[in-house]
Amino acid sequence: MDYIPLLVLIISFVGLLAIGTPVAWSIAISSMLTLLVSVPSLPALATISQRMATGLDSFALLAIPFFILSGELMNHGGIAHRLIAFAKTLVGALPGGLALINIISAMFMGAIAGSAMASASAMGSILGPEMEKEGYDKGFSTAVNITSATTGLVIPPSNILIVYSLASGGASIAALFLAGYIPGLITGLLLMVVAMFWAKKKGYGTGERSTLGQVFKTFVDAVPSLFLLVLVIGGIVAGIFTATEASAIAVLYSLVLGFIYKQITFKKLPNIFLNASATTAVVMLLIAASMSMSWALSFEHIPQDISAGLLSITDNKVALLLIINVILLLVGVFMDITPAVLIFTPIFLPVVTKLGIDPVHFGIIMILNLCIGLCTPPVGSVLFVGIGVAKTSIEKVIKPLLPLFVAMIVALFLITYIPALALWLPGLFGL
Structure with missing residues (x-):
């Protein structure tokens, strides 16, 4: 070598x-x-x-600017308030109810908008002040918001799953979308368990128990927003349209919904388009640069050499997945998720496929792993968005973040070593 x-x-x-x-x-x-x-x-x-x-000459990549725009439209379209109201009727009466509302709303919002930063911004600005008013420590509420926002990158539709499909050389986007549901829900549930224990320990109060009528009313209010998931994922899985076509439909649907809710006006549209364009430009430049690095790595035979090196250490599937997970956790601390996926997928995917690991399963492992890095300094983009919205500091957030990190790592290892958690739904639909 x-x-x-x-x-x-x-x-x-x-x-x-x-x-x-x-x-x-x-x-x-x-x-x-x-x-x-x-x-x-x-x-x-x-x-x-x-x-x-x-590297940008790909039809599949057209989905990214459309999903970014639909996320911006959703973020400004009154979606978050309705999702929070629905989540409040479900878990508001439990210990640490507002923290649980944050997690469930972030799972809904992240899945609909497809953006962890949009979710962290929306949930932090709406729920943050309310949690502070109810006596929640600002560091804890910010930590909950930051970690729960990342679940939307695993729960589809998700831009990063599309990026992984491109980097893997053709893993099915529909299969990846379906594979993300159970891991995303498991991560959210484990975060909720930690939040409940922390809330009990700190004595944070509970809200009023909602009646079935209130649950039904808030659910009906939230249905138009939640229907976007059915429309996008259902259409892709049924073969009615591709992921790129689904992203365009998501833009149209979220635009109409924003006008119906009277939260989006023609006056606001230029600013929404500008924000979406700026985000798209950053993401696309990262993808273009990362594709050049992937090619340079391949030209110099670096992935093959690393693959041979790892397999020379051990051919035990359990040990090798552990090594790769540790490496990716370290990578996530210093590198954003998009370039990390584009650079390290061609390096690690040949290794795991030689051991019989499904590329779809490995994609979920990789993205769930790198989501943890989004919550850690010095590069964690979601960490800094959450802190900025809450107007607090890293020092105050780190301590409550630690048990939530443990929950995310437990979820990661469950998904890593129980493939059925990721592959059951794609298998059910024959993908």
Whole structure:
């Protein structure tokens, strides 16, 4: 194995990040420097530029800007208030009721909007002040909001599942979407258990028990929002439309719903489109740069060398999955989820498929794992959104975050070592 390209890649990438270079440019520049080990400068520059452009030439990737726009429309369309009202009637009377409402609402909102940051922003701004008024510690309420927001990246429709499908070379998006439901629900339930224990320990009160009539009324109010999930996932699984076509339908549906709820007006649309465009630009630049790095890695045979190295350590499935999970947990601390999926999928997927692990199962493992990194400093984007919305500090959030991290890691290991939790639903629908 030639270690020089790998060393150049690691040293240049870490060095660029250390001096404050944006992540996308750090990826692109380190990819070019890696290629310079064995290719002259002009072809290396031309190849990286070409790979960045062709990396975005994919019909499946069109789903991402549409889902981002539908998420923005949902975020401004009065969806969050109705989901919170429905969640309140379900769990408001339990210990730590407001924390549980936050988790359930985030699962709904994240699934509908497909964005952890949109969920953290919406839930934090609406529920944060209410939790503080009821005597909840700000650090605890922020920690609950941050961790629960990530469940929407596993529960479909999810942009990152589409990115994984692209990086894996063709894992079924419909199968990935179905595979995300049970892992996402398990993660949410474990977060709720931890939140209830913490609330009991701290003496946080409970709300009033809701009547069946109140539950039914709030459910009816929330049905139009929840129907988006049925429309998008049902249409994809039934083969009526592709994920890209479903994303366009989601935009149209969420736009109409926003006007019906009178939360979106023509005056607000330019700002919504601008926000969606800015987010899309950032995501697409990361994808383009990461695709160039994936190609450079493949050209230098780095994935094959790492695969052979890992398999030389052990061919035990349990041990190898443990090693990969630990590596991904460390990666998630220092790298955002999109480039991490694009870069490390081609490295680890050949290893796990040799051991008979389903690519769909591994995709859920990888994304659930990297979601933990979104809640950790120094790069955790959801962490900083949650802290910004709550107007608090990392120091106050870290302590209550720790038991919630444990819940997420327990969920990760359950999904890792019980494949049926991810594969049962896709199998049920023949995917």
